[in-house]
Amino acid sequence: MTMDRRSVLGLGGAAAAGVMLAPGLHLIAAPNKTEADGNKRWAMLIDVNKCASDCTACTSACRTENNVPMFGDPTRDIHWIRKVELKDKSGRRPSVSLPVLCNHCEEPPCVHVCPTEASFVRKDGIVLVDKHRCIGCRYCMIACPYKARSLVYHKTKLPEGGNPDVPIRGSGVVEKCTFCVHRVDDGKLPACVEACNREGHGAMLFGDLNDPESEIAKRIKSVPTTTVRKDLGLEPHVHYQGL
Amino acid sequence: MVRYPPLRVIQVLLVALLMCAAPLAVQAEMGHNHQSGPVKLQKPKGTACVLPEEQMRRTHMDYLKHKRAVTVREGVRVRDESLKNCISCHPSKKKFCEQCHKYVGVKPDCFECHNYPD
Incomplete structure (x- = not known):
């Protein structure tokens, strides 16, 4: 045939x-x-006007979610997100309270200085520390202009009622906010954003900047927003509204 | 021809027999008489592992190490290949992981940070 x-x-x-x-x-x-998507750019928008000065829902939610310990020593305590009070010295503007966390910069200085490539930018823009590689040299802590990183000075234990899904960290590594990467990969919001919404403030908005239909992209286009230390040219992905 | 006294022969035979039987008795005492290997592992709950058993025994450390790098750096999360999935079949670190680790004298530091029930 x-x-x-x-x-x-x-x-x-x-x-x-x-x-x-x-x-x-x-x-x-x-x-x-699931895999990190290179077409996405995760970002956060914090509306300072909606952030209540006496509310610490985001910081406590972060500690619970990520098993971030408190050692009771201000020089050693680990903060992934902290509340900062901004006061106008002249007194013409009212003081504002805002959460400060890792800004997940597009050009992160912490990543540039890391000698072991433990700090890195994931494909979707989230800046992470690979604790398996970190040698605890703390170059990144010095390089970061946002004071977003902490060294784990002491051995930690999984606290009672802690979250078994997030590993605790061994002493001698540097750690910081991960945008709750384990939750983001699961399609959920970071713990701080969820806590803020639960409290009814709705001051934090999280989403994909590359998606023009996302709420965060629309808000950043329509409302005047800024980033902290814009002059450094690091292109942070944590934006502030009303600052 | 040398002739041995019969009492002496019985004595020697008894000693030899004891020497042969002693390790067996000790082994029985330790509960190892029905075990092919030296360690006793907890029976897994599931029916099949993610890789063939022989392969898992030899290469689980490389497998886990590779997965950890890909997971942390590329964000690849495969539920079936997660440590959580290991726990679902092997729920005890002491009765499973540490049995072999102690025998071969290795001290992996995975569980200093990662949660695995005792």
Whole structure:
């Protein structure tokens, strides 16, 4: 039997379609895998006017979610997010209270100075510390203009009622806010944002800057916002409104 | 031909028999008489591991190390291959992981940070 050119091409096309389809079907059958998406740019917008000065819901939610310990020594305590009070010296403007956390810069100085490449930017813009590689040299702590990083000075234990999903950190590594990366990968909001919404303030907004339909992208376009120390040119991904 | 006294022969035979039986008795005492290997692992709950058993025994450390780098740095999270999934079948660190680790004298520091029930 001989086959004409048309049927050979047709068979080839069918085989190629089968090969193309099979991995696709496999992907649909295995929904338990997630991966950081390079097309996304996670960012946060904090509305300072909505942030109550006496509220610490975000900081306590962060501690519970990420098992961040308090040693009771201000020089050694670890802060992933902290509340800062800004006062106008002339007294013309009322003082404002705002949470400060890792700004997940587009050009992070902490990553540039890290000698072991433990600090890195994930594909979706989240700046992380690979604690398996960190040697605790603290260059990054000096480089960070936001004081967002802390060294773990003491051994920690998983606290009573702690979150088993987030590992505690061994002493001698540097750590900081991760934008609750484990939650973001699960499609959830960071713990601080969720806590702020639960309290009814709604001062924190989290989302993908690259998606023009996302609320954060729309708000940043329509409302005047700023970033802390814009002059440094680090392009932080934590934006502030009303500062 | 040298002739041994019969009492002496019985004595020597008894000693030899004791020497052979002693390790068996000790082994039975330790509960190892039905065990092919030297360590006794807790029976897993599930039916099958994520990799063939032989492969897992030899390469789980490389596998975990590779996964950890890919998970932390690339954000690849595969539920079936997570440490959490290990716990679902092997719920005790002391009765499973540490049995072999103690025997071969290795001290992995995974569990200083990562949660694994005792």
